Amino acid sequence: MHYITEDTKSNMYKMISRSLELEPAHVCGPRCLGPLTFHREAVGALVSLSQGARRADRTGDTFRHGLVFSSRPIRPQERVRLRVEQCGLNWCGAMRIGFTTVPPIARALPSMAIPDLTDIPGHWAAPVPEMCCLAGSELEFWVSYGGTLYFRNANGRQHKLLEGVDLSWPLWAMFDVYGQTCSVLLLGSEKKYFLCNRKSCPAPQRHSSCSAHQRHASLNVDTYVNVKQICHDSHERYLLPCPANKQTSNCESVEDCAVCMSQKACISLRCGHQCLCLQCATRVIQEFGSCPLCRQNIKN
Secondary structure (H helix, E strand, O other): OOOOOHHHHHHHHHHHHHHHHOOOOOOOOOOEEEEOOEEEEEEOOOEEEEOOOOEEEEOOOOOOOOEEEEEEEEOOOOEEEEEEEEEOOOOOOOOEEEEEOOOHHHOOOOOOOOOOOOOOOOEEEEEOOHHHOOOOOEEEEEEOOOOOEEEEOOOOOEEEEEOOOOOOOOEEEEEEOOOOEEEEEEEEEEEEOOOOEEEEEOOOOOOOOOOHHHHHHOOOOOOOEEEEEEEEEOOEEEEEEEEOOOOOOOOOOOOEOOOOOOOEOOEEOOOOOEEEOHHHHHHHHHHOOEOOOOOOEOOO
């Protein structure tokens, strides 16, 4: 057992902070924000994903159980665009939109965003007016650098929904396919910079021939680190990464981090799953203490 000094702990937090500011890996070029879909592993009980996890349909004769999240964290001022595909007139109210600092698969999903999630710290959501959620309607929403949630409808009118969003941690977009809204299509995202605009790209195709076991065993040699020690200091536990040996696999793809879905999974947990990137692993161990796949305790 190794103990982390205050200086080492400070350096680790600085390293994690810098890592959280890095752009997600992509191969499309400097104007790409990276792939953006709905999170495949964190969906409401009655949600069905299709079209490459870009379309979310709420099934069943109910107005709830329609929660979905973005596949990766969203940057401040990154405008997420979507289109309402289908509506029903059996219910009152429409889609809810917002953001969360809680990794999508880090907790069981309730039936509604409001009030089930908004009563929990780290979640912000607001209803979209029904008139803006008719079938075929397109809208975009974003969080400003000041922590304010806005949305803009097809006529270009900007609406302020709420304030106080915490920007100190990564933010996942949160959608509740609620009430009259039965189906939505994620159109992508765009962020304006001083000299150019950057947009999201289509998600890469997954290799169906690769088994789950092979994917967990497949790692990128250049970025792989193996957590061999979890150190205790001041009643908290921190990751102590160290280089790992080269591993090979017949699988062609590399498993994405199960939390952010944008970085490569490069952390091996004590349960055997290799399902987290460094920054997400640090937070999951500190705040939740269990593997996001098998829920086994990874602190003790």
